[in-house]
Amino acid sequence: MTFLLLFKDELRGFYKSKVMIFLWIGLPLMTVILHLWSPDTGEDIPFTALSAILISSMGGTLAAVMLTVSIIHEKTRHVYDLFLVRPLKRWNLIISKFFAVYTCIAVASFLALMLGLVIDYFSMGGAPEAVLNDAAQSLAISLSMMAVSSSAGVLIGVAAPSVLVGAILVIYGGNQISAIPMLPNMLNISNPVPFTIILGAVTSCILLVIAVFLFTRKQF
Amino acid sequence: MSESGERNGLVVFEGISKRYEDLLALNNVSFEIEEGEIFGYIGPNGAGKTTTIKIMVGLLRPTQGTLYIGDHPMPDEKGEVHKMLGYLPQSFAFQEWRTVDHALRTFGKLSGLEKNEVEHRIEEVLDLVALPDVRYKKIVKLSGGMTQKLGLAQALLHNPKLLVLDEPLAGLDPASRYQIKQIIKGLGKSGTTVFFSSHILSDVQDVATKIGILNRGRIMQIGTLDELKSRFPKKNDVEITLSHDSGRWKELESLTGVTSLEQSAPNRLLVHLDSKADIDETIHNLIQGLIDLDCRIRSFTPVFPSLDEVYLQYVEGGENA
Numbered sequence: 001m002t003f004l005l006l007f008k009d010e011l012r013g014f015y016k017s018k019v020m021i022f023l024w025i026g027l028p029l030m031t032v033i034l035h036l037w038s039p040d041t042g043e044d045i046p047f048t049a050l051s052a053i054l055i056s057s058m059g060g061t062l063a064a065v066m067l068t069v070s071i072i073h074e075k076t077r078h079v080y081d082l083f084l085v086r087p088l089k090r091w092n093l094i095i096s097k098f099f100a101v102y103t104c105i106a107v108a109s110f111l112a113l114m115l116g117l118v119i120d121y122f123s124m125g126g127a128p129e130a131v132l133n134d135a136a137q138s139l140a141i142s143l144s145m146m147a148v149s150s151s152a153g154v155l156i157g158v159a160a161p162s163v164l165v166g167a168i169l170v171i172y173g174g175n176q177i178s179a180i181p182m183l184p185n186m187l188n189i190s191n192p193v194p195f196t197i198i199l200g201a202v203t204s205c206i207l208l209v210i211a212v213f214l215f216t217r218k219q220f
Numbered sequence: 221m222s223e224s225g226e227r228n229g230l231v232v233f234e235g236i237s238k239r240y241e242d243l244l245a246l247n248n249v250s251f252e253i254e255e256g257e258i259f260g261y262i263g264p265n266g267a268g269k270t271t272t273i274k275i276m277v278g279l280l281r282p283t284q285g286t287l288y289i290g291d292h293p294m295p296d297e298k299g300e301v302h303k304m305l306g307y308l309p310q311s312f313a314f315q316e317w318r319t320v321d322h323a324l325r326t327f328g329k330l331s332g333l334e335k336n337e338v339e340h341r342i343e344e345v346l347d348l349v350a351l352p353d354v355r356y357k358k359i360v361k362l363s364g365g366m367t368q369k370l371g372l373a374q375a376l377l378h379n380p381k382l383l384v385l386d387e388p389l390a391g392l393d394p395a396s397r398y399q400i401k402q403i404i405k406g407l408g409k410s411g412t413t414v415f416f417s418s419h420i421l422s423d424v425q426d427v428a429t430k431i432g433i434l435n436r437g438r439i440m441q442i443g444t445l446d447e448l449k450s451r452f453p454k455k456n457d458v459e460i461t462l463s464h465d466s467g468r469w470k471e472l473e474s475l476t477g478v479t480s481l482e483q484s485a486p487n488r489l490l491v492h493l494d495s496k497a498d499i500d501e502t503i504h505n506l507i508q509g510l511i512d513l514d515c516r517i518r519s520f521t522p523v524f525p526s527l528d529e530v531y532l533q534y535v536e537g538g539e540n541a
Contacts (some may be wrong), residue, residue, distance in 0.1 A: 002330065005330070012317070017317050078311050079312070079314065082314070085307040086302055086327065087330075087331070087332060219280045219281060220274070220279040
């Protein structure tokens with residue numbers, strides 16, 4: 001009940017602050033623009049793959065920065081003081097924020113990949129099985145990487161003392177950590193997708209558990 | 221605590237200390253607040269008022285000591301305490317995108333109100349703090365004073381048994397100050413226990429039924445206003461109002477036991493008495509003397525110290541007070 005209420009609240013906040021519109025329209029649009037401007041390398045990179053790479057790097061960083069800045073901003077302005085004196089578990093506050101941002105980013109990824117599939121369909125004269133497989137793999141990698149960077153954003157938001165420190169940490173550190181789900185691909189494991197998802201989920205959970213532990217013990 | 225060791229108060233601080241690295245913000249603070257009391261907590265900036273309050277509402281953990289609210293030890297059972305607690309922090313903010321209605325709706329639900337109750341209570345509390353017209357406005361568009369009143373509204377939303385207000389009158393214009401003071405008095409009459417901090421003495425004097433003076437992390441005095449004044453060293457001053465002033469009262473300056481005699485206002489005399497002399501005899505002679513000198517006495521009042529004087533004694537006197 002409390003979690004759902006706060007989750008809906010956070011989603012509403014992102015909707016009202018236009019962040020959601022930027023993600024859902026802006027990210028796919030930027031992917032198309034970059035695709036059109038990209039130099040002809042002679043290699044036939046499917047657009048879906050390009051979308052996934054762009055979104056996972058840009059979207060992941062964006063989500064992490066959004067979470068970090070939002071949490072630090074609310075901490076320093078004493079927004080949480082009004083929530084923490086009510087009968088609710090503290091973890092609800094930051095986990096609802098994580099899921100709200102992650103939902104926004106996941107929808108943006110899905111939209112961008114769908115756009116990529118449509119473009120691939122027309123440019124390649126159909127949707128071969130390989131492209132669909134690539135799309136599914138790209139989506140899995142994107143979502144795993146974004147989950148990790150978002151949870152890193154939450155952890156840094158809870159721990160960092162100021163917006164500046166938080167932003168620096170999340171841009172450098174968050175990006176590095178978000179590469180963890182790519183390890184199965186780098187190690188040339190056959191069918192790496194399940195490993196990517198598991199690694200992404202486990203890493204995210206560890207980061208979120210640490211964030212919740214710190215937030216629960218924090219004195220305001 | 222009572223002699224039998226039972227806790228009588230709704231709020232019971234027992235030897236609470238709070239240390240921030242090198243700074244001892246609270247030093248062995250003990251006091252009780254009875255149900256229905258309006259407790260005014262005064263002290264200079266940095267005395268430890270906000271630290272006390274944050275420990276009380278569970279935002280800070282004490283380094284030492286125990287705190288009970290109701291029968292619940294804090295912070296171990298803060299979930300139970302938070303059900304009966306309303307809190308207005310000294311500095312706070314709402315998320316920028318929220319409207320007044322949306323913020324109150326969320327806080328109401330989080331405090332356990334049912335959907336239909338929330339609707340009804342939002343209307344009531346906004347009326348109470350005189351903000352009925354801003355219900356659907358964005359909070360960022362409100363003035364500082366209005367945001368402060370909204371802060372009080374969110375604290376009152378769920379009819380808390382204990383209301384904790386940290387500098388509730390700061391930043392308000394005189395009319396709003398009066399209004400909020402009336403609300404606090406009304407809440408006290410209806411049985412709500414109110415704990416509020418302030419460094420404005422007149423506000424505390426106007427509203428509080430009990431006063432605690434805090435300085436450098438230590439409780440200097442606790443009691444009703446009259447109790448605090450009565451503990452203050454007696455000044456042995458009396459003020460005499462005359463209905464007829466012959467102008468001959470100056471002759472009484474040489475009276476035994478009178479240190480000095482001055483006119484504080486037309487028809488009003490301030491007499492400083494020698495504390496070593498027999499006060500009863502001096503006063504008797506003084507009254508007799510005035511009558512003999514053709515002065516008519518309308519009133520004769522011992523001068524008690526004001527809260528300002530009591531406060532300054534304990535705050536500026538510091539440890540030695």
